[in-house]
Amino acid sequence: MSKKTTIYDIAAKLNITAATVSRALNGNSKISESTRKLVNETAKEMNYEQNKLALALKSGKSFNIGVIVPRIDSNFFASVIRGIEEELHPHGYHVIICQTHDQDTVEIENINSLLNAQVDGILMSISNSKLETDEHFQKLLKKGVPLIFFDRRKEISGVSSVTIDDFKGAYTATQHLIDQGCKRIAHLSNNREIQIFKNRYLGYKQAIIDNGLEFDEAIVIETMSKVLEGRKTTKQLLAMEKPPDAIFSSSDFTALGAIEEIKAHGLKIPEDISVVGFSNEPFTRFMELSITSVDQSPIEMGRITAQVFLEEAKNSKKIKSEKQVILSPELIIRDSSLKSTIVSEK
Amino acid sequence: MSKKTTIYDIAAKLNITAATVSRALNGNSKISESTRKLVNETAKEMNYEQNKLALALKSGKSFNIGVIVPRIDSNFFASVIRGIEEELHPHGYHVIICQTHDQDTVEIENINSLLNAQVDGILMSISNSKLETDEHFQKLLKKGVPLIFFDRRKEISGVSSVTIDDFKGAYTATQHLIDQGCKRIAHLSNNREIQIFKNRYLGYKQAIIDNGLEFDEAIVIETMSKVLEGRKTTKQLLAMEKPPDAIFSSSDFTALGAIEEIKAHGLKIPEDISVVGFSNEPFTRFMELSITSVDQSPIEMGRITAQVFLEEAKNSKKIKSEKQVILSPELIIRDSSLKSTIVSEK
Secondary structure, three states: OOOOOOHHHHHHHHOOOHHHHHHHHOOOOOOOHHHHHHHHHHHHHOOOOHHHHHHHHHHOOOOEEEEEEOOOOOHHHHHHHHHHHHHHHHHOOEEEEEEOOOOHHHHHHHHHHHHHOOOOEEEEOOOOOOOOOOHHHHHHHHOOOOEEEEOOOOOOOOOEEEEEOHHHHHHHHHHHHHHOOOOOEEEEEOOOOOHHHHHHHHHHHHHHHHOOOOOOHHHEEEOOOOHHHHHHHHHHHHOOOOOOOEEEEOOHHHHHHHHHHHHHOOOOOOOOOEEEOOEOOOHHHHEOOOOEEEEOOHHHHHHHHHHHHHHHHHOOOOOOOOOEEEEOOEEEOOOOOOOHHHHHHO | OOOOOOHHHHHHHHOOOHHHHHHHHOOOOOOOHHHHHHHHHHHHHOOOOHHHHHHHHHHOOOOEEEEEEOOOOOHHHHHHHHHHHHHHHHHOOEEEEEEOOOOHHHHHHHHHHHHHOOOOEEEEOOOOOOOOOOHHHHHHHHOOOOEEEEOOOOOOOOOEEEEEOHHHHHHHHHHHHHHOOOOOEEEEEOOOOOHHHHHHHHHHHHHHHHOOOOOOHHHEEEOOOOHHHHHHHHHHHHOOOOOOOEEEEOOHHHHHHHHHHHHHOOOOOOOOOEEEOOEOOOHHHHEOOOOEEEEOOHHHHHHHHHHHHHHHHHOOOOOOOOOEEEEOOEEEOOOOOOOHHHHHHO
């Protein structure tokens, strides 16, 4: 790599002090017009560009925004990012993205990398970890770098968030399964220290109770949002003495795994077992057997997250404001759970 | 936002010069051990962290690597990035990602953003634009920031690349359609100023010619890699006096659009029209009618791209080396083109 030009190189070339170079580049009025011109021309000749960064450091603005997501190969997160970009781009901001792969160590590294990259703010969906400490988030707050959570959030004072009403989404999905005649509905849950998964669990549970069905903790299984994990967990459920007649999954990926496993057992969907996922990933629509899922309007979520950031960035005062935006989810009913005709035939 | 602590703040607090603070933080031997200790402790107390960046500027290393892709919501690009991360992480590098949405202006902005973020290198797949200028790439080279292309490359002296043998992938796909009895094979192409699309076109053309079929430029249509574009283009093809009996698409997304459009016309796949895509996106496997496609081993592509970067980063000398790695593609035959039984019945 060739060495970068510094203000010292320019100073040496012009036989003036580095301080003069710095002042000239920053447009300090103590510097004569002729010197300023000479310094600027020399800087250009020598391919000097650090001053942009130096200015950014000074003004506290790089116009780069960091976005951290568990994974980019999920349509949900990719769409949120798209919404963020669409909203921020007209304001001159650029989005740089990191993924955590749901590992807390990587999440911490990502935050440090983005801080080193001088981002003006971090918009993130936290990783699925059981990390107790908030230290890495507190570090951001201490440095005055705006932090905004979307979808997966942690309750941290001073941090705004944009989420959907996961309780309602799960309640509606479970109610739909009950309306279809299902009586023993299993739940593929996820790490419930993350609020979205906790709320999906609570919404599911409440719908079961409100409809006078038996709530059985044995058919609530915590798993990871992966196809293979969905298969494994469903295998467990099918091996039970009283297997479920429906599965409500907190993730489309585990729902897909559940469907693969149910088919492998020669059972029919939705007749023998109905399946509902969460997130409305595009594959739920393309599948041979399309999957019922809960839509989270991700592009809107991204846009609103960006708007919350823009507001906070404007408030450069010492005012600490915290905003919680909660969007309403929508159940998209498809083949994997729609057996109304069968029910009405009974 | 709270103001960042600078070396001037530390200097003021300790009543020493900023230069001394800077030297102490950088471990200059002219500074006494006691001063160094005092400065470091004060810097820590005052939450000073700029020195990390300053050191990064000095050493030319931030351990951040920028990856630029046209879109993150493509399994192909997400998998390449995964391969890059897996390979670079053990070396202490962090990956930050930008997407261009195939817009050249955004591509240029992304490069500038990543330069401002002080990345140690940029690994990228260029956007689908007809931009004539190489200026933004030359800027990187001039600054000595390693640039490596993967998949979508441009021929630029001094820039290494990792691609697959697109000619071979397209040739094999077209030969397969011919073997299935197809005689009038259309090609959904893309911007052929991008080498991968040019090579896919050339491979397709060569297979047509080698098999003694008529090559008809009228059924080669340039389109964008989007489902809707695939539908539109296929509509055009189906309206022709002599419509094709097969479509070889340079993208799985346009292939998906083609399938939707063919179905909407009440035609059968593969009996009436066979379809082959390119990239082996996961949805090609999940579809009701699974799609034949060309696999590009993206994780391996990412890993090798990262390895090429690591080699170049080691060569901090003035040696300019250029490496071109070409991986071999594999045709995955599925429902959308497999009609062997029908052919043999004839």
